[in-house]
Amino acid sequence: MGVPLSQMWTVASYVLGKKLRGVKRYPVVLMLEPLFRCNLACAGCGKIQYPADILRKNLSPEDCFKAVDECGAPMVSIPGGEPLLHPQIGEIVEGLVARKKYIYLCTNALLLEKHLPKFKPSKYLSFSVHMDGPKEEHDRSVCREGTYDIAARAIAAAVKAGFRVTTNTTLFNTSEPAELRRFFDDMMDLGVEGMMLSPGYSYEKAPDQEHFLPRAQTESLFRRLLHNASKRWKFNQSPLFLMFLQGKWNLDCTPWGNPTYNIFGWQKPCYLLQEGYVSSFKELLETTEWERYGRQSGNVKCKDCMVHCGYEPTAVSQTFGSLAGLWQTAKSVLLGPPKSKGEMVEAPLVRRDEPHQLYALQSFAPKSNQASNTELPILTK
Ligand code: SF4
Ligand code: SF4
16 A cells, blocks of 8 residues: 555544544545636546636645634545645645645646755655556646656655655546556656546536546446556555446545635535535534435435545445455555456447547446456445
8 A cells, every 4th residue: 555654543532533433524635726827728627627716826825724623524635726826725735735735736747846845754744646657648638748747857856856756647437457567667666655546527517528537437447557566566545446436346425525615715515516614613514414415315416426526435334344354455555456357348449539439449347347346335434
């Protein structure tokens, strides 16, 4: 696993404490969006489509600290926009480190090398670098040539300077497993601590609506990606979530697990959907109609969603809150990343050079696992 022991211990004791006190809904990671502007315009991004006056706004460090204190989650993810464009990002990170929060500062890394002197290496701070696959795939995904090379150089520089560095990779129906597997090796060679994978969410506002993955294709893709996974690969996410992505473990969404705070306030109900804002975390918990969201709700917006911000908190909760979850996680930690085994079956994907034409790619889908997966109980909290 790519998560340091001190962080695992902090999260485990936090979750167990909540469970022992009978708290039904609690946050695990605060998604703190200090701004929406970015120096890229990725085709699959649903975060940057705002008028200029909104894009110019920043959360102040005090706004950020208030939200972090109010929420109480042990981990804080700082996405955006591009957080390194925030003029006080150094001060925000320093304040969160002082609060002993484990921070994932998400960045496309175009400015990372330049801004490294603003930060001090700490076990609480990890740069989570947006890398959507090998060079050609990444540059196409972020719609600008040369970005992979800049990000790879920045990763190497940050690792050399003693920072924790992870990657986050969003997968679409153009992702090619063989190339991604080589990309995992490249990231390990660069010295990243762990990699985070997630299918993209079909944001209504994203310019490119062609390449989001429906659930069955996501599972097929992840089974091929993690088939005979190399022991070198380290993932910065829970083994249960990786199994879920392969269709081997049932989870439902915990939308309150990764609550989102940005310039509009606390976002209902999750990081991906914008169905209203409230002014306090308490109000978010108490006034959101949570039963309207998640896989079992029948909500069409949740039907194909398998994104980490909804399902990783459920996986974490099960890891530390159920014997089956703990046992499966322990096995994965001891024996390496969950593997996919099985017979070759056909899975339809969209070919990257012909995005509208369906064709069949071979995959290693585990028939026996697929069958048993449908019988697994869905455990959410
Ligand atoms: S780098 Fe991130 S925030 Fe910026 S456009 Fe791309 S996906 Fe959106
Ligand atoms: S399933 Fe996805 S879109 Fe629906 S509430 Fe959960 S995270 Fe949000």
